[in-house]
Amino acid sequence: MKIATSKMKRNIQKAIQQTKPALHLKEANEILSISAGTAEVSGLSQAKMNELLHFKDDVIGMVHSLGENTTGVVFLTNADMLKAGDKAIPTGHILEVPVGEELLGRIINPLGQPLDEKLPLRTKEKWPIERPAATIMDRAPVDTPLQTGIKAIDSFTPIGRGQRELILGDRQTGKTAIAVDTILNQKNTGVICVYCAIGQRSADTARVIDQLKKHDMINQSVVVVATGEDEAGLQFIAPYSATSIAEWFMEKGQDVLIVYDDLTAHARAYRQMSLLLRTPPGREAYPGDIFYIHSRLLERSTHLCEKLGGGSLTSLPIVSTEAGNISAYIPTNVISITDGQIYLSTQLFQKGMMPAIDTGRSVSRVGGEAQLPAYRQLLGPLKLFYSQFEELESFSKFGVQLDEETQQKLNRGRAIRMVLQQTQFKPIDVTTQIAIFMAANNGLFDTMSDEQIVKAQETIRKTMNQRFKNIIERITIKREKIDDATQQKLLTAFRQDLKIRGV
Ligand SMILES: Nc1ncnc2c1ncn2[C@@H]1O[C@H](COP(=O)(O)OP(=O)(O)OP(=O)(O)O)[C@@H](O)[C@H]1O
Ligand SMILES: [Mg+2]
Structure with a gap:
C-alpha cells in the first residue's frame, strides 16, 4: 500500500494544533508521617484551623497546625491502622x-x-x-x-x-x-x-x-x-x-x-x-x-x-x-x-x-459578694478568730501554762475545726450551716467531744427545719441579716433541743 506522506504530515500537524494541553493540579493530601495520635499531611493548602478531616476506616482527625507545605493533624479516634501514604479528605467543617x-x-x-x-x-x-x-x-x-x-x-x-x-x-x-x-x-x-x-x-x-x-x-x-x-x-x-x-x-x-x-x-x-x-x-x-x-x-x-x-x-x-x-x-x-x-x-x-x-x-x-447577708455577717469575725486560733495553737504546743481565757479560745477553735469537717455525699443546706456556725461562735460546742459535735449539728438541722421555717425564708428568700433578738431566740431553742436529746 502506498502512503501519501504529504497527507499524513498534514494530518499530524493538524492534530498537534488542535491539541490544547492544560495543566490540572490535584493535591495529594497524603499522610507524610504518623506518630502516636498525630500526623503530618501534605497538600491541604485550603485547610482551616480545627477543620475536620476524614481518613480511611472512618478515622477522624482535626487540623492542629498550619505549616508552609504541610499540615499538622491530631487524630480524634484510634488511628493505629493508618500509615504514610494514606489519603486525607478535607470536610470544610469545623468540629461541632x-x-x-x-x-x-x-x-x-x-x-x-x-x-x-x-x-x-x-x-x-x-x-x-x-x-x-x-x-x-x-x-x-x-x-x-x-x-x-x-x-x-x-x-x-x-x-x-x-x-x-x-x-x-x-x-x-x-x-x-x-x-x-x-x-x-x-x-x-x-x-x-x-x-x-x-x-x-x-x-x-x-x-x-x-x-x-x-x-x-x-x-x-x-x-x-x-x-x-x-x-x-x-x-x-x-x-x-x-x-x-x-x-x-x-x-x-x-x-x-x-x-x-x-x-x-x-x-x-x-x-x-x-x-x-x-x-x-x-x-x-x-x-x-x-x-x-x-x-x-x-x-x-x-x-x-x-x-x-x-x-x-x-x-x-x-x-x-x-x-x-x-x-x-x-x-x-x-x-x-x-x-x-x-x-x-x-x-x-x-x-x-x-x-x-x-x-x-x-x-x-x-x-x-454573692454570699447571703446573714452568712457574711456571721463569718467576718469567725474567720479572724479562726486564723488567730491556728497561730495560738502552734504556740500552745510548746507546753506553756495557759490562762483560762486562752484555753477557752483553744476549745472554741477546736470546735470550729470539727464543724468544718464533713463526710462525703452529705451536703448541708445553707441555713443549717449558718445555724451551726452561729452555735459554734457562741460557744455551744466548746465543751463537747468530737462525736457530740457531730450529733449536735444534726439536732440543730432538725430544730431549724422543724421550728424555724419562717426564719429560713427570711434568710434565703428575703436575704435578711439575723438581728440580735432572733439570734438569741435561735440559740435558746438550740440549747433546749440539745438538752432534750442528751447531747
Ligand atoms: N470528705 C471526705 N470524707 C471521707 N472520705 C473522703 C472525703 N473526700 C475524699 N474522700 C476519699 O478520699 C479518696 C480520694 O478522693 P478523690 O478521688 O476525690 O481524690 P482526688 O484528689 O480526686 O484523686 P486523684 O488525684 O487521683 O484524682 C477517695 O477514696 C474518697 O472517697
Ligand atoms: Mg480525681
Whole structure:
C-alpha cells in the first residue's frame, strides 16, 4: 500500500494544533508521617484551623497546625491502622458537638457519640466546640451564691454563680470528691451540671457516674468523657466540647455548673501532641500557648446580663499538684486565670481531716459578694478568730501554762475545726450551716467531744427545719441579716433541743 506522506504530515500537524494541553493540579493530601495520635499531611493548602478531616476506616482527625507545605493533624479516634501514604479528605467543617436538652442524663465522648447503652443522640442543633466568650457588656456581676453544701467552702471560700473556682491539690486528696459533692448539692436548685473527665482512669470516672446515678442527679447532668487511654487529640477537645454543651443551657437562661477534671491531664495531652508536631517547647516542655488554651476556655464561664437571659456558667477546674508545689507552671497559670482556689492539703488528709481544705491558702475573690447577708455577717469575725486560733495553737504546743481565757479560745477553735469537717455525699443546706456556725461562735460546742459535735449539728438541722421555717425564708428568700433578738431566740431553742436529746 502506498502512503501519501504529504497527507499524513498534514494530518499530524493538524492534530498537534488542535491539541490544547492544560495543566490540572490535584493535591495529594497524603499522610507524610504518623506518630502516636498525630500526623503530618501534605497538600491541604485550603485547610482551616480545627477543620475536620476524614481518613480511611472512618478515622477522624482535626487540623492542629498550619505549616508552609504541610499540615499538622491530631487524630480524634484510634488511628493505629493508618500509615504514610494514606489519603486525607478535607470536610470544610469545623468540629461541632450536639447540644440540647436531649443530652441530660447522657454519657458521651467529646465528639458527641454516646458511651452509654442508650439510643443514639438526636439533637436538633450542633454547636462548634470553640466559641467566643461573652463580651464585657454582655456580662452581669456575680451576685447569687452557688451552694456547694460543703461547710468549709460555703463559709470561708464561697462561690458565686458565674465564677471560676480552682480546686487544686496533690493526688488523692479529695479533689474529685469536692466537685461531685457540689454537683449532688444542686439537686433541688435546677442548676444543670456538666462533668467533664479528661485523662482520668476509667474506673474513677465510672465511680463518679455511679454516684450521680445513686443520688438521682444523672438526669440533671451531662457527662463528657475522654479517658487516659483515648487519643491525646480527643482529650484536648474534651473541655471545649463540654463547655459548648453547657453554654447551650446557659444561653437558654439556666444556671450551669461545669467541672473540668482535670486540667493538668488536659495540659499534658496538649504538650504531647504539640511536641510530636514539633512546636518549640517552653517551660516544663509545654508549648508557649498553654496559658492561652486554658484562659480561652475559662473565659467562657460567666454570668450573662438580663438582656441575654441572665443564665450563668460556673466552673470548677481541677488541677493536680506534685508535692504541694503550687508554683509549678500549670498551677500558677490556672491560679492566675481563676477567681480563687480551694487548696487541698495532703497533711490534713493524712490526719483524717476531711475535706482536707487548707483554709489559709484557699481564697474566693468574688464569692463573698454573692454570699447571703446573714452568712457574711456571721463569718467576718469567725474567720479572724479562726486564723488567730491556728497561730495560738502552734504556740500552745510548746507546753506553756495557759490562762483560762486562752484555753477557752483553744476549745472554741477546736470546735470550729470539727464543724468544718464533713463526710462525703452529705451536703448541708445553707441555713443549717449558718445555724451551726452561729452555735459554734457562741460557744455551744466548746465543751463537747468530737462525736457530740457531730450529733449536735444534726439536732440543730432538725430544730431549724422543724421550728424555724419562717426564719429560713427570711434568710434565703428575703436575704435578711439575723438581728440580735432572733439570734438569741435561735440559740435558746438550740440549747433546749440539745438538752432534750442528751447531747
Ligand atoms: N470528705 C471526705 N470524707 C471521707 N472520705 C473522703 C472525703 N473526700 C475524699 N474522700 C476519699 O478520699 C479518696 C480520694 O478522693 P478523690 O478521688 O476525690 O481524690 P482526688 O484528689 O480526686 O484523686 P486523684 O488525684 O487521683 O484524682 C477517695 O477514696 C474518697 O472517697
Ligand atoms: Mg480525681
